[in-house]
Amino acid sequence: MKMEIFDNRTISIFLNETELSSRGYRHDDHEASLALINHWIDEALLFAESTHDFPAIDMPCRTEVAFVPSQGMYITITLTDHPEEKDEIAPASLLDNSTAFFAFRDFEDITRFAAKIRMELRKNGKLYVFQNDYLLLLQESEFSLTANYEDACSIASEYGEKITDYTAEVVDTYGKVIFEKHAIYEISRLFPCD
Incomplete structure (x- = not known):
């Protein structure tokens, strides 16, 4: 998992398709995939807290996830200043019926x-x-x-x-x-x- 931390506000994560497969990610199992993505987000936040003084504890954050075929998955975690933004998270990898x-x-x-x-x-x-x-x-x-x-x-x-x-x-x-x-x-x- 490749990770970059920007200005103690944003974490960018990239997993290529080989790593996604080795970590058990499956396109046909949406529920299990969401659980894996949440685990990777937690993993990144813990790493950032312990190595970069990233202030993630009790801080609301916005998460964006995008899967690009033949490349892999991009995850961006951004700390927000407003607690109400925490409930506005929407997975970017899903399309609605419209x-x-x-x-x-x-x-x-x-x-x-x-x-x-x-x-x-x-x-x-x-x-x-x-x-x-x-x-x-x-x-x-x-x-x-x-x-x-x-x-x-x-x-x-x-x-x-x-x-x-x-x-x-x-x-x-x-x-x-x-x-x-x-x-x-x-x-x-x-x-x-x-």
């Missing part, structure tokens, strides 16, 4: 998806290239009805794979944007399928 990423191996799969989706649903989506895949981000807020969002996700899952390991923040940082908005429409317009 946001979905779909990975497509081949661009042809995206063009077939865009051709199949109804015309009124096409003016949505953001498309990236990330980790050798095309990633389509669908957000419920872009659709007029929840049912339309669910239809688009259902069709996308026929041609691509729904991904739950990424966050928009990680993909925005490390991915390359192809279409910032209206991705489905632009793909169907530029690459029509019969």
Whole structure:
């Protein structure tokens, strides 16, 4: 586990995929994975307290966790001045039901998806290239009805794979944007399928 301590306020932790595996981290066991992450956070705080006079005892902190495939897990622990912030911690590695990423191996799969989706649903989506895949981000807020969002996700899952390991923040940082908005429409317009 690689750890850096900044200005007695922030700890940055990185575990590569090999170390995650050797420490028992599994993507398919969410509950056990959260317990492991909490253990690593406690381990880092204890180490920082004992070696760097890090004032973590009884101090509220904000924790951010991001998993980047082919790299590993990044954990950031930041001490906060306001006790109420302690309850606002949200794991960054989880997407809620109103946001979905779909990975497509081949661009042809995206063009077939865009051709199949109804015309009124096409003016949505953001498309990236990330980790050798095309990633389509669908957000419920872009659709007029929840049912339309669910239809688009259902069709996308026929041609691509729904991904739950990424966050928009990680993909925005490390991915390359192809279409910032209206991705489905632009793909169907530029690459029509019969």
